Amino acid sequence: MQTVWSAVQAQAERTPGAVAARAERIYSYRDIAALVAGLGERIARRVRPGSLVALDAAGRLSGAVGILAANAAGCAVLPLDRQSPPARTARVLADARPALLLRELAEGEFAFEQDGLPGPPRRQDLGEIAYVLYTSGSTGQPKGVMVGHRALADRLAGLAELPGLAAGESVLAMTALSFDISLAELLLPLTVGASFTAVPEETRADPFAFAELVAAAAPDVIQATPSFWRMLTASGWSGAPGTRLWTGGEPLTPGLARGLLPAGSELWNLYGPTEATIWVTAARITSAERITLGEPLAGVGLRIDDSGELLLYGTGLAHGYLDREELTAERFPVGGSSEGRVYRTGDRVRRGADGALEFLGRLDSQVKLRGHRIELGEVEAVLEEHPDVSQAVVLVQDADRPELAALVAFVVRRDGAALQGWLAERLPPSHRPARITELPELPRTTAGKVDRVGLAATLAAGGQDSGPAAVPAAGDVRALVAEAWRRTLAADPADGDVNFFDAGGNSALLAVLQKQLSDGLGVRVAIRDIFRNPTVAGLADHIIRSKVPR
Structure with a gap:
């Protein structure tokens, strides 16, 4: 069976001493292969082939090793979402019933948990499945998407061609493991002789620290959601000459494209649902005047039905939803004779005059917010x-x-x-x-x-904004900050000690709050300062201490 692990092994045999990953230290292909083989043997001693193994890891290096090791042991892997509250994670585990949980202790080191998992391990053989990712479910219960080894291997091979990645190049790895885009950042480089640089979560959350990392690492490719790019450009990031910028996970807007085009050597817009394995189309954007989804990657078939819905087929389709036979049959019906199974994306699209796909919106109540x-x-x-x-x-x-x-x-x-x-x-x-x-x-x-x-x-x-709000007294800095907060979040900060992010703030709204403080309220404050002082009281105190007028 064709697997990504076999491709990584072959690459390690060809270039054992080449750099494969940069994390807390530099790892060669020989190092990665040894870590994966060792962990895979330990997994195989605990569970039978075809089992489901859950993975709880924060580090990108540990994520890559854990995923490959589970596959090396003949098991499917379930990366857990570290941002989910315990109750939701418990629901996912109860639904998936993995036989083993790998919990990261340190970079490349894991603890094994079996006895404390909810319910008996499932008996279904998942030997053909590379990974299971849980996505939002309309009934309130998240659903597990099962993606096979061939689908993953074929998709990574297609991405190596378009938008393209070559041996010796490097990619930043910063996406959470619960998103399949992380597999493009972690596994695609390892299959072609390239490398990835792991971005710590605290660095990803701070646009200034991230910009410093980019300048030091000089990656060939940076991939991020439009929301992240929006935060980065709002912080004043001047770009990375020679770096190819990839964006996906939510629609790319003309305004953002206008800011990103001069920030790198190439700008690529990528589209794809989890059910069709990472991305299925790619478009090189050369002008902000027209944003398209481009054309399908190698191995991807598509057509548009009479309602405008995009249907996908080919080797990259998921096997379906874990233990959701009716939903699988509904969303993965049999298409025409040349198509086999198709996946109904729920996305409305059309073809432009040049044949490129254009995204028009959803046919249902699913939404994408900041890549989620x-x-x-x-x-x-x-x-x-x-x-x-x-x-x-x-x-x-x-x-x-x-x-x-x-x-x-x-x-x-x-x-x-x-x-x-x-x-x-x-x-x-x-x-x-x-x-x-x-x-x-x-x-x-x-x-x-x-x-x-x-x-x-x-x-x-x-x-609707009825016009400028009355500006509080110049000396009342806390009132100034509270007003900017209210306008940004469309909610009153009743408690000055509530964290901005707990009140609905996010990375994109940070830039909005910064603009409110700077342009509308006469106070200059950096995004870094909001990260470090995320409450009305804390931010006001910081501004008073700093005494930085506009």
Whole structure:
């Protein structure tokens, strides 16, 4: 069976001393092969081939080693989302029922856990499966996407051709393991004789530290979501000459493309759902006037049905959803005679005059916010699990402005129960509404359905700026900061000690807050300072100490 591990082994035999990874130290291909083989043998002594192995790792080096080692032992791997609260992780583990949990202790070192896992290990043989990734589920239960070895190997081979990666080049690895894009950063380099540089989480979160790392590492490729690129360019990053910039995970806007085109040697827009293995199309963007999805990668077949939905087929399709036979049959139906199975993406597209694909939006309630795939139904279901909530509707506010877009919820409840704490225990930060509005009842259409259009219109009206707010007294710095906070998050900072990120802030909104402070309120403050002082009180104290007028 063709596997990525066999390709990495072959590369290690050809160039054993070549640099494979840069993390806490430099690792050669010989080093990586030895770590994977050793860990794979330890896994094989504990579980049978075809088992599912969960992986809890923060480090990129440990992630690569853990994934390859599980595959080397003949097992499928389930990378866990470290941003998920314990309750959601427990639900994923209970659904997946892995036979073993690898928990990272230090770089390249793991503990083995078996007895404490929920439920008996599954008996289903997953020998053909390379990995399982859980994505948001519209019913409230995340669903596991099963991707096979051939699909992964074929997709990485296609990416090596377009957008392209060659032996001796380097890639930054900074995406969380629970996103399949991380596999392009970690495994693609190892299959072609290139290398990856692991980016620590604290460096990724600080645009200034990240810029310093880029200058020192001089990578050939940097891949990130548009939200990350937006934060980086807003911080004043001047670019990396000679570096190819890849972006995917959410739509690329003309405004962002305009800022990125001069920042690197090439700009590539990549598109693909988890169910079709990482990315399926690539477009080199040479002008911000027209953003397309480009053309399919090698091995990808596609067509557009009468409703405008994009259908995918080829060797890169996932096997389906773990233990979700009905959902698998619905989303992976049999297509035409030359197609075999197809995957219904739910994305509306069209072909431009030159034949390139153009993205038009979704056909369902799935959304992408800052690279995170979110089923609004999942958030609604978790809200309605609360004993005092009878109904909930979740929408996206400012969907046409990616830097401001946020989830908002409308709920009908019987008392003033604190719902943000309830959500924090059950959903990752990316899935939590920035604002929850209580209504006596939800508006209905004449057909008796919830009037989502009416609620969206309410959001639009409420989001309109009636003009500049009255500027607080010049000496009241805390009031200045609170007003900037209110405008950025569309919520009042009732408690000056609430963390900006806990209140719905994110990396993209940092740039918005910075602009509010600098342009609208007469105070200059760096994004780095907001990271380090993420509360109204803390940021105000920092500004007072710094005494930095605009």
